[in-house]
Amino acid sequence: MAKSFKKQQTMQPDGRVRRSQAVTTYGPGAMMDLLDQAVLVGGLDFWSYDRHRDIPEIQEPRLRAAIAEYFRAVELELSEEQPFLGPPESDEREPTRFAGIQVLEFPTWFVCQSPDCRALVRRDGLEAKGRRYIHNCSSTKKASETVPVRFVAACRRGHLDDFPWISFVHLARPEGRCAAPSLSLREGATGDFSEVEVDCACGASNKLSAALAGVPLACAGQRPWLGPQGREDCAEQLRLLVRTASNSYFSQTVSALSVPEPGRELEEKVRSVWDVLKSATPELLTAFRQIPKVQLAVQGFTDADVMKTVQAITKGTPVARLPLRTAEFLQFTQQPLEAPGDLAPADVNFYARVCKPKSGMPEGVKRLVLASKLREVAAQIGFTRLEASTPDLQGEFDLGVQSARLGLTTSWLPATEIRGEGAFIELDEAAVRVWEQRKEVKARGKALMAGYDAWSKTVTNPPPFPGVRFYLLHSLSHLLISAISLECGYSASAIRERIYCGPSPRDPQTPMAAILLSTGTSGTEGTLGGLVEEGRRLRAHLARAYDLGKLCSNDPVCAGHSPHNDPAERYLEGAACHGCLFIAECSCERFNRYLDRTLVVPSVGQPRELAFFGRRP
DSSP states (O other), rough: EEEEEOOTTTTOOSSSGGGGGGGGGOOTTTTOOOOSSSEEEEOGGGOOOTTTSSSEEEEHHHHHHHHHHHHHHTTOOSSSSEEEEEOOOTTTOOTTTTTEEEEEEEEOOOEEEOOTOOOOEGGGGSSEETTTEEEEOOTTTOOEEEEEEEEEETTTTEEEEOOOHHHHHHTOTTTTSSSOOEEEOOOOOTTGGGGGGETTTOEEEEEHHHHTTTTTOBBOOOGGGOTOOOOOOOOOOEEOOOOOOSOOOEEEEEEEEOOTTTOHHHHHHHHTTTTHHHTTOOOTTTHHHHHHHHHHHHTSSOOHHHHHHHHHHHTTTTOOOOHHHHHHHHHHHHHOOOOTOOOOHHHSSOOEEEEEOOOOOOEEEEEEEEEEEEEEEEEEEEEEESSSOOOOSHHHOOTTOOOOOOOOOOOOOOEEEEEEEEEEEEEOOOHHHHHHHHHHHHHHHHHHHHHHHHTTTTTTOOOOOOOHHHHHHHHHHHHHHHTTTTTTSSSSGOOOOEEEEEEEEEEEEEEEEEEEEEEEEEESEEEEEEEEHHHTTHHHHHHHHHHHHOOOOOTTTTOOOOOOTTOOTTBBBSSTTTTTOOOOOOOOSSOOOSSSSTSSSEEESGGGGGGGOSSSS
16 A cells, blocks of 8 residues: 555555555556556655554565575675565555555656646646646646656666756757756657657757667666665666656566475574574573573574574574575475375465376376465565566576665565465476487577577676576476466466476576476465366376467467567567467566477477477377
8 A cells, every 4th residue: 555755644545556566566666656646656664564563574584595695795684583574554444654655756747738838847836736736837828737747767777867858958959958948848649759859948959769869868876765865876877768668667576485495494493583592602502492482493403503503694694505496396396195185284384295197197297296285475675677687597686686775774675475376397307308409409499599699689687598498398387377277267367387497507406397387365375276186187288288389370470480680579489479378477487588389399380309298198
């Protein structure tokens, strides 16, 4: 729920968003349109929690360890006691300014709606009337409503500012800026950049398309969502940005499943009683062990091991951990075979069993694991503008990736907790390696790599090329989501993917070739049971996925698409389009990129040897 800085305690909030959206789409620094205002979501310093309610703390040690490593590299801190908090929850029946997310009005330039005026005016030069601003047009002698200008300026480091209209319109004027600027914005019939022009009463004029052509505009390092003290030095150049464009905000989120990780039991137990053990010394530890909750937590561990873990947590040095996806993969692959009468205990966050379908395992598939209880915690660590920052194969961000801060004085991150169910499908590693060695697959890999090379020249910090194995797993995941959603009780947009692909740079020792299809909600249970039960019919769903991928409505154009030298600049897709592989972006980990169905099933005009599933399951 959002509220304006100027609202009184008993006023209704200006708008509302789902709590999960406050961690993704509308996190700190995001621009959004309310009913009567264009606003910027405030940073974490401006998030307020109702003092009469419990603060929604979220604990996930594996996720905290992964993010703490990233934060240490950029000299930020993450709290030990409260690393993650859920977005504030407000009571709409009794709203209060002490519970909600503050927003500020942005941009501060407005355009008069009168067709004969179209004046471009700052907010402080307008008259407020209710929730609207009124401009007294000098040409018509009438008062007209204004709307926020739809253009702002941003840089690659996430800084945001009003577009420098006055300096921009006078760029071509030899005398420079005039003494009394009076601007107007003409957008033409279509509103296209080529028709948008800003004029000044002094006669200066400039087309907005010049800003796209690379006119140098220095960034002042403004971070208004952090408050008056948010400005920092910046050497980047500002770029014109439509405030409602999809590239205005890319949330950087890292997620982890709540799975037990061998070797980290002691750390988790020490953290569970950290309020006591944070002041432990070798001399005091014996006395601390007499406290019942400490005795229960560290029972069976030596004093030396406990102190070693306490010191590591205190110093902030990383306690040995497996990468996020590797730890989850090992947990799934080490689950026991399901037995009649198995039921998930009520007090666990993870419960999964290996399933052996009656029809047998399809060729190329090694293991099917059905998880009736899953808990996923996703935390936002920052955001970017203009260019998205892609996580690596482990779902973590490289230490050199720059992102915009969420708060100035806070040491916690916004997070959301999702509970649900899922089906884990592991491919046969030996079959995958044989497939990777086929000459047709190697040739296709080179073509996809050429497209990636062309794309990487257009961005600042491109991620490493994921390889044909990732294309295979990602494409298979999309086909199965479309196939399973027809019968499992969930819509396709409610099923999310999680790709386990390795070896990876973070873990070159563990080969992985698996996908997890899961669904859930932030509610108590988050499961209809349908996804788990439909997992038992894996062969039938693979057959349906085979049929969906074999022929696309856009074939043969889709099947013959080459990412290299593509005039449409679809450099990261092979045979993939809205007719076959693209799904809702909330379900996809990679913005519908790195897809190619010819690597999964035979396609028109492509050699059958390319397909991992050469025959219908």
